[in-house]
Amino acid sequence: MSLPFFGRSSQKPILKRCIQDDLTKRRLRYAPYYHAMEAQQGNRVRLNGRDMIMLASNDYLGLSFHPKVVEAGRSALLQWGTSTTGARTANGSRAYHLELEEKLAAFLGREACHVHSAGYLSCLSGVAAFAQKGDIILADKNIHSCLWDGIRLSTAAIERFSHNNPDDMRAVASAAPAATPKMLVIEGVYSMEGHICRLPELSAVAEEFNCFTVLDDAHGFGVLGRGGRGTVDHFGVNDKIDVICGSMSKSLASTGGFVAGSRDVIEYMRTHGKHTIFSAALSPAQAAIASASLDVLQTEPEHLERLWANTRRYKTMLKSLGLDTWESETPAVPIVLGEMERAYAFWKALLEKGVFTVMSVAPAVPPGKDLIRTAISALHTDEQIDRIGEAMAYALKKAR
Numbered sequence: 001m002s003l004p005f006f007g008r009s010s011q012k013p014i015l016k017r018c019i020q021d022d023l024t025k026r027r028l029r030y031a032p033y034y035h036a037m038e039a040q041q042g043n044r045v046r047l048n049g050r051d052m053i054m055l056a057s058n059d060y061l062g063l064s065f066h067p068k069v070v071e072a073g074r075s076a077l078l079q080w081g082t083s084t085t086g087a088r089t090a091n092g093s094r095a096y097h098l099e100l101e102e103k104l105a106a107f108l109g110r111e112a113c114h115v116h117s118a119g120y121l122s123c124l125s126g127v128a129a130f131a132q133k134g135d136i137i138l139a140d141k142n143i144h145s146c147l148w149d150g151i152r153l154s155t156a157a158i159e160r161f162s163h164n165n166p167d168d169m170r171a172v173a174s175a176a177p178a179a180t181p182k183m184l185v186i187e188g189v190y191s192m193e194g195h196i197c198r199l200p201e202l203s204a205v206a207e208e209f210n211c212f213t214v215l216d217d218a219h220g221f222g223v224l225g226r227g228g229r230g231t232v233d234h235f236g237v238n239d240k241i242d243v244i245c246g247s248m249s250k251s252l253a254s255t256g257g258f259v260a261g262s263r264d265v266i267e268y269m270r271t272h273g274k275h276t277i278f279s280a281a282l283s284p285a286q287a288a289i290a291s292a293s294l295d296v297l298q299t300e301p302e303h304l305e306r307l308w309a310n311t312r313r314y315k316t317m318l319k320s321l322g323l324d325t326w327e328s329e330t331p332a333v334p335i336v337l338g339e340m341e342r343a344y345a346f347w348k349a350l351l352e353k354g355v356f357t358v359m360s361v362a363p364a365v366p367p368g369k370d371l372i373r374t375a376i377s378a379l380h381t382d383e384q385i386d387r388i389g390e391a392m393a394y395a396l397k398k399a400r
């Protein structure tokens with residue numbers, strides 16, 4: 001039996017904080033988040049009994065219902081059970097982890113790789129395991145929350161530079177003592193903005209200052225580069241980047257994450273990275289799904305081709321409507337609406353027309369940049385993109 005008012009009159013300050021929190025109250029009033037879909041088939045979902053087009057998934061290549069990928073997950077469950085119920089350091093290492101790591105390392109042109117049970121964990125560890133007190137971390141001010149958490153946990157000093165700006169990065173690096181060990185933390189594709197990192201220029205500055213470079217390629221992996229090898233491959237700067245971390249919950253249609261680098265670097269993380277040492281290993285089905293997706297990515301190039309064809313068609317449509325897409329260069333496309341009320345009205349109108357998107361407002365985005373985050377996938381049909389266009393035109397009128 002639930003007790004809805006339990007704790008409401010408590011004197012515990014932390015419990016009171018939870019009950020009285022304004023942000024939570026606002027979230028529950030507007031209810032734009034945590035929508036639980038009742039069904040899904042590819043990029044069609046059912047929400048509150050209505051069929052919708054999913055326009056906010058990171059399943060860029062549309063592999064989450066691919067028969068070979070689904071079958072790989074099912075077979076792994078039967079072969080290995082549901083979970084390793086332990087950390088890699090202890091009882092949780094399995095042959096399939098090593099196979100997946102070797103495959104990912106080869107795909108990325110790296111000596112070694114380590115997989116974790118979440119992309120968040122991989123990217124956090126990809127920073128926290130290597131930086132320490134006394135170091136300086138130079139960070140693009142728009143990096144993902146997992147990288148900020150990694151930076152904080154490392155206890156190194158933080159210096160932010162303006163988004164994707166190599167000149168500002170150089171200015172910040174120049175101001176730091178030359179002998180202090182430095183790390184550069186950037187993303188390959190910025191997930192909220194859809195911007196591609198100015199990697200050749202940033203990595204050149206990093207070389208000048210002997211920065212150890214960590215690149216989170218959660219949204220570039222599977223999307224950019226030859227056959228989806230990611231942002232580093234896209235620019236051909238593999239020798240300049242020390243660590244590529246990322247997520248398997250996007251193009252690889254699984255969950256989990258990876259950190260790839262030289263053998264020395266990966267073995268160092270296995271010795272020093274607390275999140276690598278003390279967290280349970282990636283589960284069998286998730287590893288098999290990621291591995292099968294990686295095979296599909298390499299044997300069926302049509303998914304990547306379709307993704308980019310859809311991206312072009314989608315952006316042409318958005319441009320014809322005069323929508324501000326923050327100069328996105330990738331399938332992750334924000335629609336910037338400015339103020340929260342306008343973003344909310346736009347998001348709601350799209351929902352009314354059967355298009356599911358995600359609203360993102362300050363402080364998650366800079367003030368005045370409240371937006372709707374959309375992502376196109378290889379699965380969208382031309383007819384769906386036309387329907388999305390009609391819904392956008394309607395939402396524009398509603399959100400004047």
Ligand SMILES: Cc1ncc(COP(=O)(O)O)c(C=O)c1O
Nearest residue numbers: 118119120123144191218247249
């Ligand atoms: C840039 C970036 N890094 C890391 C992550 C974390 O990945 P996961 O959701 O698989 O934990 C995300 C997820 O949104 C992301 O966008």
